[in-house]
Amino acid sequence: xxxxxxxxxxxxxxxxxxxxxxxxxxxxxxxxxxxxxxxxxxxxxxxxxxxxxxxxxxxxxxxxxxxxxxxxxxxxxxxxxx
Amino acid sequence: xxxxxxxxxxxxxxxxxxxxxxxxxxxxxxxxxxxxxxxxxxxxxxxxxxxxxxxxxxxxxxxxxxxxxxxxxxxxxxxxxxxxxxxxxxxxxxxxxxxxxxxxxxxxxxxxxxxxxxxxxxxxxxxxxxxxxxxxxxxxxxxxxxxxxxxxxxxxxxxxxxxxxxxxxxxxxxxxxxxxxxxxxxxxxxxxxxxxxxxxxxxxxxxxxxxxxxxxxxxxxxxxxxxxxxxxxxxxxxxxxxxxxxxxxxxxxxxxxxxxxxxxxxxxxxxxxxxxxxxxxxxxxxxxxxxxxxxxxxxxxxxxxxxxxxxxxxxxxxxxxxxxxxxxxxxxxxxxxxxxxxxxxxxxxxxxxxxxxxxxxxxxxxxxxxxxxxxxxxxxxxxxxxxxxxxxxxxxxxxxxxxxxxxxxxxxxxxxxxxxxxxxxxxxxxxxxxxxxxxxxxxxxxxxxxxxxxxxxxxxxxxxxxxxxxxxxxxxxxxxxxxxxxxxxxxxxxxxxxxxxxxxxxxxxxxxxxxxxxxxxxxxxxxxxxxxxxxxxxxxxxxxxxxxxxxxxxxxxxx
Numbered sequence: 115x116x117x118x119x120x121x122x123x124x125x126x127x128x129x130x131x132x133x134x135x136x137x138x139x140x141x142x143x144x145x146x147x148x149x150x151x152x153x154x155x156x157x158x159x160x161x162x163x164x165x166x167x168x169x170x171x172x173x174x175x176x177x178x179x180x181x182x183x184x185x186x187x188x189x190x191x192x193x194x195x196x
Numbered sequence: 197x198x199x200x201x202x203x204x205x206x207x208x209x210x211x212x213x214x215x216x217x218x219x220x221x222x223x224x225x226x227x228x229x230x231x232x233x234x235x236x237x238x239x240x241x242x243x244x245x246x247x248x249x250x251x252x253x254x255x256x257x258x259x260x261x262x263x264x265x266x267x268x269x270x271x272x273x274x275x276x277x278x279x280x281x282x283x284x285x286x287x288x289x290x291x292x293x294x295x296x297x298x299x300x301x302x303x304x305x306x307x308x309x310x311x312x313x314x315x316x317x318x319x320x321x322x323x324x325x326x327x328x329x330x331x332x333x334x335x336x337x338x339x340x341x342x343x344x345x346x347x348x349x350x351x352x353x354x355x356x357x358x359x360x361x362x363x364x365x366x367x368x369x370x371x372x373x374x375x376x377x378x379x380x381x382x383x384x385x386x387x388x389x390x391x392x393x394x395x396x397x398x399x400x401x402x403x404x405x406x407x408x409x410x411x412x413x414x415x416x417x418x419x420x421x422x423x424x425x426x427x428x429x430x431x432x433x434x435x436x437x438x439x440x441x442x443x444x445x446x447x448x449x450x451x452x453x454x455x456x457x458x459x460x461x462x463x464x465x466x467x468x469x470x471x472x473x474x475x476x477x478x479x480x481x482x483x484x485x486x487x488x489x490x491x492x493x494x495x496x497x498x499x500x501x502x503x504x505x506x507x508x509x510x511x512x513x514x515x516x517x518x519x520x521x522x523x524x525x526x527x528x529x530x531x532x533x534x535x536x537x538x539x540x541x542x543x544x545x546x547x548x549x550x551x552x553x554x555x556x557x558x559x560x561x562x563x564x565x566x567x568x569x570x571x572x573x574x575x576x577x578x579x580x581x582x583x584x585x586x587x588x589x590x591x592x593x594x595x596x597x598x599x600x601x602x603x604x605x606x607x608x609x610x611x612x613x614x615x616x617x618x619x620x621x622x623x624x625x626x627x628x629x630x631x632x633x634x635x636x637x638x639x640x641x642x643x644x645x646x647x648x649x650x651x652x653x654x655x656x657x658x659x660x661x662x663x664x665x666x667x668x669x670x671x672x673x674x675x676x677x678x679x680x681x682x683x684x685x686x687x688x689x690x691x692x693x694x695x696x697x698x699x700x701x702x703x704x705x706x707x708x709x710x711x712x713x714x715x716x717x718x719x720x721x722x723x724x725x726x727x728x729x730x731x732x733x734x735x736x737x738x739x740x741x742x743x744x745x746x747x748x749x750x751x752x753x754x755x
Contacts, residue, residue, distance in 0.1 A: 126251060126383050130390050133222045137215065137394065137544060144211065144540040153537035157406035162540040165398045172390075 212543025230376025250291025262556015277426025340604025395548020451679025628654025
């Protein structure tokens with residue numbers, strides 16, 4: 115897939131960003147409408163909200179990375195984090 | 197693990213199922229997309245040797261981030277506490293760095309398609325056959341463990357019978373590997389890595405908050421039956437099973453670190469295959485080295501939740517105190533998820549576990565099909581057919597391997613601590629393998645006969661130690677028996693190999709170029725400069741140095 119001709123649509127970074135992004139949106143919405151009972155369950159942290167926001171930030175970074183360094187150029191200083 | 201269904205039933209709602217379903221849509225989508233790129237057997241088995249290093253590096257980690265890691269290590273965390281980190285900081289990381297710096301040039305440089313194939317070129321057919329068969333056997337056994345745990349989760353979640361869960365889980369993994377081959381497996385492993393982190397990191401943070409931060413955890417564990425020594429890594433007596441602290445340190449460093457982990461990480465084709473799929477020598481060497489960075493932080497999201505579960509979850513705390521109740525250490529993560537996560541995050545956590553077990557099983561199957569097709573079928577059974585034949589064979593072998601794994605899932609269900617079971621397997625297969633490899637790579641005098649006799653006698657030694665400890669002749673609790681078994685297997689393999697080598701005829705030097713250190717010219721061992729491979733952060737040895745330094749610092753902090 116690192117072949118230049120085939121790459122574009124199937125850049126794994128975009129696929130990862132898409133899935134985590136969808137999760138981020140869903141969890142953030144859940145977090146906003148969260149009931150107090152659920153928050154108490156998680157030791158007082160609204161984990162859906164904060165987790166959702168963190169995933170949206172992650173998505174933005176991955177899309178940015180894919181934009182700045184299009185396929186076929188291996189970039190490895192990133193992607194190991196989280 | 198059967199009677200606890202009612203206790204462990206997670207309170208999943210529609211939104212959790214949507215999150216899980218989304219993941220499966222992506223997994224199968226990747227399999228479908230990857231299929232378009234598969235046109236030859238090299239594409240199917242080695243991704244056409246085309247992937248960038250960060251992709252193979254994360255896949256390298258994910259391939260191992262299966263049931264063993266997630267459930268086994270959190271179970272160990274709950275039982276033994278912080279000393280479990282040795283599996284990562286003494287075991288995995290140094291071994292991965294060694295693989296990248298020292299051994300990868302021989303694997304990638306010799307253009308072999310599998311680890312057994314390296315064995316074939318260095319030692320000839322008997323050693324190759326021993327290695328290929330024992331590897332294939334180990335993979336289907338371990339695939340069975342992963343499959344069983346995967347089915348357990350589905351069983352807990354949906355209440356389906358275990359056997360239905362096993363078959364459905366197997367069908368999903370099977371479908372994306374047969375579609376897209378190694379590329380599909382690797383891309384899914386990278387995706388799985390992020391999903392697993394997204395699932396376990398929030399669980400860890402909520403758990404830590406619950407016990408009152410790090411200090412709160414230290415206080416709670418010190419007051420628990422585990423005691424304060426469970427919060428420091430060394431000397432780890434409970435883990436190794438040695439009462440003497442000095443012996444314990446030796447056991448961990450030599451048994452777990454040098455023999456078990458080096459054996460596992462440097463010769464296990466499941467992981468090495470990920471590096472062989474990368475696009476050039478530099479990327480191949482960087483694969484395990486890049487992987488070592490996330491690897492050293494995985495204990496924080498796997499072991500720590502296990503430790504937290506043992507002090508926070510009442511049922512598990514009771515089990516740790518007096519061994520009673522309906523739960524055991526393997527349930528640590530599930531219990532913690534049940535008690536702490538709200539719907540939404542709960543769905544994601546379940547997805548993470550499913551992802552992890554599928555990654556593990558997919559990795560086992562994709563390396564199993566390569567060794568079966570290239571090393572056993574093409575080499576010994578059905579020779580000289582066109583490439584499409586072996587591509588098709590690979591797909592059929594994957595189906596057959598899955599069916600066998602369903603059977604081995606039944607074996608796995610009989611053991612309470614799966615980690616013990618897997619450690620035994622690794623000491624059977626990997627410790628002698630590592631001894632043979634390392635001697636063969638650095639001692640050109642070592643002969644082909646020594647190769648297979650050493651392997652067989654080493655494996656026999658490991659099995660002997662296993663039988664002795666099962667019958668109580670050697671009495672070591674914890675993982676001590678595995679450490680001793682692995683150490684003995686290593687030593688016996690080396691001694692027998694040296695003795696046999698001295699009385700048999702070695703191969704000619706010209707046959708060993710690219711396979712033995714002293715006979716391989718330096719330019720063949722190092723990477724050729726490639727455009728786009730510049731930059732200090734792409735130099736394997738420097739990266740390895742940074743990784744090693746970080747690991748040593750972690751060891752000191754948690755000593």
